[in-house]
Amino acid sequence: MALAALARRIFGSPSDRHVKRFQGKVAQINALEAQFEKLTDDELRGKTAEFRAQLEQGADLNDLIVPAFATVREASKRVLGMRHFDVQLIGGMAMNEHSIAEMRTGEGKTLVATLPMYLNALPGKGAHLVTVNDYLVKRDAAWMGQIYNFLGLTTGIIVHGMSDAERKAAYAADITYGTNNELGFDYLRDNMKYTRAQMVQRGHEFAIVDEVDSILIDEARTPLIISGPSDDRSDLYIKIDSVMPIIEEGDFELDEKHRAATFTDQGIEKLEARLSEDGLLKSGSLYDVENVALVHHANSALRAHKLFRKDKDYIVRNDEVVIIDEFSGRMMPGRRYSEGLHQALEAKERVKIQPENQTLASITFQNYFRLYKKLAGMTGTAATEAEEFADIYKLDVVTVPTNLPVQRKDDEDAIFRTAAEKFEAIAQLIKECQERGQPVLVGTTSIEKSEMLADLLRKKNVGSMNVLNARHHEQEAFIVADAGLPGAITIATNMAGRGTDIQLGGNLEMRIQKEAEGLEGAEREAKIAEIKQNIAADKAKALAAGGLMVIGTERHESRRIDNQLRGRSGRQGDPGHSAFFLSLQDDLMRIFPVDSMDSMLGKLGLEQGESITHPWVSKAIERAQGKVEARNFDIRKNILKYDDVMNDQRKVIFEQRIELMDAEDVSETVIEMRHDVVDNIVAKAIPPRSYPEQWNVEQLEAAAKTYLNIDVPVKEWAAEEGIDAEVITERLIAAADAHAAAKEERTIANMAAAGSPNPTIMRQVEKSILLQSIDGLWREHLVTLDHLSKVVGWRGIAQRDPLNEYKQEAYELFQSLLANLRELVTTQLSHVELQPRPVAPPAPDLSQLRETHIDPLTGENDAEEGSDTIAGALGATGSDPSLKPIDPKLLEGVSRNAPCPCGSGKKFKHCHGAY
Template sequence: MLNPLNFISKFIKSSNQKELDRIAKIVEKVNSYESVIKEMADEEFPQKTIKFKKEISKGKNINDFLPEAFALVREASKRTRNERHYDVQILGGVVLHEGKIAEMRTGEGKTLTISLAAYLNALLGKGVHIVTVNDYLAKRDSYEMGEIYKFLGLTSGYINNDQDDYERKRNYNFDITYATNSELGFDYLRDNMKLSKEQMVQRGHTYTIVDEIDSCLIDEARTPLVISGAAEDKTEQYLAIDRLIKKLKPNHYEIDEKDKNILLTNDGINTVEEIFSNAGILKNNNFYDPENLSLVHHVNQSLKANHLFEKGKDYIIKDRSLKIIDELTGRILEGRRFGDGLHQALEAKEQIDIQAENQTLASITYQNYFKLYNKISGCTGTAATESQEFYEIYNLIVVIIPTDKKMIRKDWNDQIFRTEIEKNKAIIEKVIKCHQQGQPILVFTSSINKSEIYSKLLHDKEIKHIVLNAKNHENEAEIIANAGKKNSVIITTSISGRGVDIQLGGKKGNEPDTELLINKNKIKSLGGLYVIGTERMESRRVDNQARGRAGRQGDEGSSIFYVSLEDDLMRIFGSESMNNILQKLGLKDGESIDHPWINKALERAQQKVEARNFDIRKNLLKFDDVLNDQRHVIFSQRNSVMNSEQVFNYSDEFLSEIINHLISLKSQKLSTIKNNEFNNQLKILLGKSVDDKEFEDFTNLKNDDFKEKIISKFLDSRNERVSMLNQDKAKEIEKRIFLQCIDLNWKSHIQYLEQLRQVIGLRSYGQRDPLVEYKKEAFHLFESLLNKLKIDFVTILINLKVIQHNDTSTSNINKNETEISNNPKCILLQRKGEKISRNEKCEATGKKFKNCCGAL
């Protein structure tokens, strides 16, 4: 009998199917070129690329070349790597080129698919950025796919953590550049702190393809990228507060695991107040007095460090330093530190050297960084569950690409146990059973600590296994590639083999192909790779990624998840009703239940967490959008100054605005005997360029004379610089000073907004929307930032003097001529190769070099 659903689907197609049908026609066109391109000589391929580029420069649309270009890439891949793109990969390539997300199952060859869209878009000559999950993959993909690009006459490179600016710039100038999301984001921020266009490494944001786009734009989107500089040392304070927190009893604080937050109870506050009062560091005998804000902040961070952050789960200690573990991939995040004093609180807790706290110099979220690109696309094995978020935040549509061969993996129902001990026992029994047959097994855990628990249990049963986690991820690719060998048992956090295929029977070594095939068929007959999940993760996507390691490209495979009611997800988000159901069923010790209804309940718990995380990210984005608009204004102002040949126009315009403001102040206050505001602002502007007598004369002048005299004072200072240095050098000096004024003021502004954001939530108690309040305050702060910037810039220029060295012609800049030593150091214009001490005073501002120009 005909299935009514199949009958209906013949007439009513899903939007995904309609999209696939449309693209299938393009794939037919690509295939039609294959026979012609097969006959081409190797040297004709780069010539085709040159021809395409010429046509595009004349105004032709790159879409016109898509079928032929994709066919060229397919043939180039076949000749250089002996890998011919499947039709489903061509489908994926079209989706990527159109600026959408291609959901492709694990093992379907995403890396090769990316090469199609990368080549076509590189023809524009503006650079294509391909985002990988880690440095290893950026380097590997750049080399492997680079063979194809080179054959076609294009260049490719990669960005890694250890490259200097020269190497980075060189690699960004290639046609196609592979890099991690953090390297791209940090380079963008650093570029916007450079003092000349030549020092900048990136050349624009035209098109990006993000591999594992869900991991990059969703999982990591809650954490902003931050560039920071050293702040003052508070080591003793961290240690003292850590000792205090360790004295507190459980009734002194309340832990909220859902929101990962911790609060002092009334008893706790009284205890803290008593200890701090006795130590003489509590002001006004009230812990929450505004003067104790810094103290409250440090206590809260120390509470989090001691009671919410776990060694082996959130961080590890390696070589006497504290390394963060990525909660989703289990990898060490090299060079990253928790912000806001949390890292220092953790170092105090672990009794290791405390490194100085940092202050933010520049920051951006991944969401806002990737929105800089004119076109963005990506691929992943698991995007469908987050399609709403991709569309709402990035305006990206997800297209599900079918697999090349039918998937035959068996996904068993979850096994639910009452306690963790029972669950662990069942997992070990399952591993032993599969291992005895020789079937390869991949055991997934949620943290390093959990993987070590299972490792110990397997060790007790004398089962040989490998633990793959943040402690040994250098050999990750090798370990994962061989995870399909007979008797292989691997325990891993969700780090597993990104970008590395698991070959059944093991990867190719020195064995002949016939032996590889025998090994592969042997594993297939055993049922393929068996994936065992030791608990459900917070996100369904992470579970799907784990499952996806088995059953790649039509291979046999199985997956199963073991869950207990003591797991974090079940404890925090699972409903009480599930426990009641299991109790009513009268589950005996060691017994499990497996039922589709239970799977549905688990999925609901995961959906709750996903929805919460989506809200957190949306909220973060709303707040960051306020800063982002201001960031665009500041960064575009910086760029226009940096590229301007007419930098004098900026200072002339600012001077005119400042004078008009002073004149209005003067006329407003004429009725008052002592015009303090006018006098103060004029004093700041003129500084030490005038003596008291001259200052008195300024205040008594009529408006027109007043304006003329200040302009003349300003121009005298500039003309002196021009006559001593020449026009170009004088312009360069003004440009440098302006850029440094922007950077110093912007840094303070970010600092202030960060503090504002931490306390703005309290406004909700007064029935006011924190976001609206934040927008209002941020706007006023930004207005005053722009005013201060103009005043600082013009003030330095009026007071600036150029001093000629006696021994050389090198010039020197100083704010106050009388303060110069016999052999002054130039700070604003450093002489090449000359080292400036961090504690030396900057002559432009009077501050220590490390807190002034050196902070840049």
């Protein structure tokens, strides 16, 4: 470490070297400023066409950095009245070079993004700006879109509730703003469509991810999932929950560090006895094969009761259990715990139990954003996660210097023996700040602690305060906007305002929105002038009191979260102050103890209410956080290794689907599949180098009937002199091909006789069956891989590498999927009898499906809204709009002449079985 520090002092950090390298281009851009100021609006706008012409003639995009950045800076001055600072130009260059620009809060990242976005939109292949919620998408696109529109580029937005046509138009724009969830779900939905025309995205060329640490690290902990409902087992959850009160201390063990809970032998005996009494345990041991489901439910119920706490991990709202994110303290209505845990919590809290969902399509953010040929990001806190960004995304972190020197004072951590002493000291400091008119922002880790602190302050007669947590998140933007008023006290659960600045004296935009709403003309102008005057006066008072005071009530596992809170103070050269108060009873200190801290405090003989403050102590805590972050990184990295296996297979399936959709005629693929099936059934019935008397001719005849729908005299063939497997194969292929050709001729003739001639009818049917078969088998494959990933870890006990075992079995399962696909498609096409009506690939229907993803930073229902009825995806079985919607699983294996499972009263072949 000492050598690394010495090297940095001599040579500078990598970020310093990047910044120094960019200074030359900054000087060139500044040299062009006077020249560009003389251009007319039309001449400045004409630069876009000029740059595009240069690119068409072979110019490299990086050759245009200087004139393109100069163009955007001049356009911004004319349209928005905002001139990019030199450090903002440096941030833009860093992002253009496939890096993350780390810029402090208030340094204008939104404006910085216009520089690389404009440059990378010039080739016309689309550039995406990804941010965390719909509010920021709309705000930033409307605000910065003025620059792009002035320069002749088009802008689109992707938010909830848009139709496919609107989405397609937005993606077709030069620059598209969208949320990470919407872009990821659009990718999944596109790969569930049945024609290329239905797909909305047009590729993944360039993207800038705003708040990149939140999206690519915090939110990347869980995948995006499109799922459909499975069987309702709510009664079982309720019965298992009723057993939990008998489970006492000694019946279970908790591992808070890994969020795990397990029954002891004593607990298992008690559980088995009670389950037997209730008639749930069908035979002897709980761990018999037939009781696997009970074990799963009992473990979920144990975790729900002993590990998860109401108002810390979740709240009950509107008869629903809503998760609270551990990092941001926000509600996440669109997110549900998996593996039955959410249902166990619902049973515990006596609210309506929602059915578990079956995954139909999923992707992690890591693998979605690695689709982009060129990826960049921006945030205020990325340096602490630089290793993960480099390892997973191949992104460097460039720390961009501030435009004005930082004047915030950061105190060393103050550590107390108990939480009560700590909160007493915090309350005293808050009271002192309010008395001198200094605004205070307090960060807490849970709703429970934020409200406990608020109660303590009320008892001490501290004046009015705003409590911002998951219970009051609707007013977040307005509460954060007022956090800079003199004497204001804002208590927040780590969620305070990404996207809304805490400005000393108040936020002009928010104040106008709140106080000047409905006013027009001179009256509105007068009100705005009054608001500006009030803000200036309040800012002077806040500055005189020392700027924003940020108080952290405990340290998080991640230093980055602490830095986000600390970074709320001291924006754009303002003075500020930050301090963290800790106790030995905090979760971090208790679960991940700092060595010798307790004994150190004991030796110092601290009196009640005293604390220790020393750089060595702060360093010790920082090292403890570093260990936790490294462990969490290893966990995420290991999960990603498993997901990469599935991702390779996902790419193959999605690419295959696109090839099939683009192909006008898939008959060659169908013929190859049919011939492969023949080879396979012959190989099973006729072993290599075997004699005819050893052949299983009955099995071969049955397989030919099942898969090919043909009756062939295999027994007679086997009795012929000199016959071999190759001849048998040739005869079966010829018979199967003749059967298919005869069926096609018959179908075309029937269509023509019915007055609906359609010579390509079989081509349409082949494509439709191919796509539906791929989708159905892929869904089953996802479930199998999910189960495999959960159990393969046990093989480590046998000294076998679980990851290698998973790779091997996943490969074998994928090979099996392809074999099943050939058999399924061949069987369906050989047995199907077409009715004389036009056939088209079925219109996708996702009415029963839902999208799910955690949004740790906003708590908005980011995946639920508009997802209960998702237009355009899976599940339809015919093109007739009058058919009742039905679960495709119910249609599997139904005889052609049996009643249709939808309950229409028609035969299956005249209803959902019609093609």
